[in-house]
Amino acid sequence: EADIYQTPRYLVIGTGKKITLECSQTMGHDKMYWYQQDPGMELHLIHYSYGVNSTEKGDLSSESTVSRIRTEHFPLTLESARPSHTSQYLCASSELQPGTVVTGELFFGEGSRLTVL
Amino acid sequence: AQKVTQAQTEISVVEKEDVTLDCVYETRDTTYYLFWYKQPPSGELVFLIRRNSFDEQNEISGRYSWNFQKSTSSFNFTITASQVVDSAVYFCALSEASQGAQKLVFGQGTRLTINP
Numbered sequence: 001e002a003d004i005y006q007t008p009r010y011l012v013i014g015t016g017k018k019i020t021l022e023c024s025q026t027m028g029h030d031k032m033y034w035y036q037q038d039p040g041m042e043l044h045l046i047h048y049s050y051g052v053n054s055t056e057k058g059d060l061s062s063e064s065t066v067s068r069i070r071t072e073h074f075p076l077t078l079e080s081a082r083p084s085h086t087s088q089y090l091c092a093s094s095e096l097q098p099g100t101v102v103t104g105e106l107f108f109g110e111g112s113r114l115t116v117l
Numbered sequence: 118a119q120k121v122t123q124a125q126t127e128i129s130v131v132e133k134e135d136v137t138l139d140c141v142y143e144t145r146d147t148t149y150y151l152f153w154y155k156q157p158p159s160g161e162l163v164f165l166i167r168r169n170s171f172d173e174q175n176e177i178s179g180r181y182s183w184n185f186q187k188s189t190s191s192f193n194f195t196i197t198a199s200q201v202v203d204s205a206v207y208f209c210a211l212s213e214a215s216q217g218a219q220k221l222v223f224g225q226g227t228r229l230t231i232n233p
Binding site: 009033035042043048059092105109113 | 152154159160161162163164167206208220221222223224225226228
């Protein structure tokens with residue numbers, strides 16, 4: 001069972017509001033990720049981090065920002081939410097395979113479903 | 118560029134039937150990793166299997182089996198004697214060693230419904 005937690009699970013907010021989606025993991029993993037999942041199911045990587053103070057943009061451009069001040073915490077922030085941001089956001093973490101530079105499986109949280117009115 | 122295609126958007130079968138979920142991938146790397154994940158209604162993705170490109174042995178785990186064929190760039194997933202609890206969305210994913218296998222690219226997903 002993965003120890004990675006996301007809050008809130010569901011959020012409905014109005015346009016223009018600032019929101020932060022929280023993600024925490026207790027496995028000590030260095031690598032963390034945010035994926036955005038379309039209503040049509042497809043997942044797209046929007047942010048990832050190799051470790052503390054490391055953040056990178058993913059394959060899908062996103063207006064959100066992330067920070068990684070602590071190993072276990074990788075919050076995602078939208079400064080001004082819009083209806084186009086309505087989606088499910090999934091956080092994940094992983095660690096290196098022992099003795100390699102290759103990451104192993106990703107462990108996922110249950111997701112945060114955001115609806116912007 | 119890497120790409121994963123799951124051509125079957127939705128599959129519906131009756132319980133106890135066998136079902137195969139198709140996955141075709143594209144990559145220019147010779148070293149890469151393939152994954153299958155299950156997403157039940159609760160939302161989280163559950164890891165099922167990881168296979169590297171040098172290991173073409175098929176794998177069986179209980180009612181689940183995976184058929185990896187590099188010649189056709191496919192990594193298909195079969196559920197034998199399906200059960201209602203197998204109903205979920207299943208994702209195939211790929212990561213490339215040239216990127217340190219740090220990022221996964223997912224297919225579009227296949228929604229599997231097992232009817233009693």
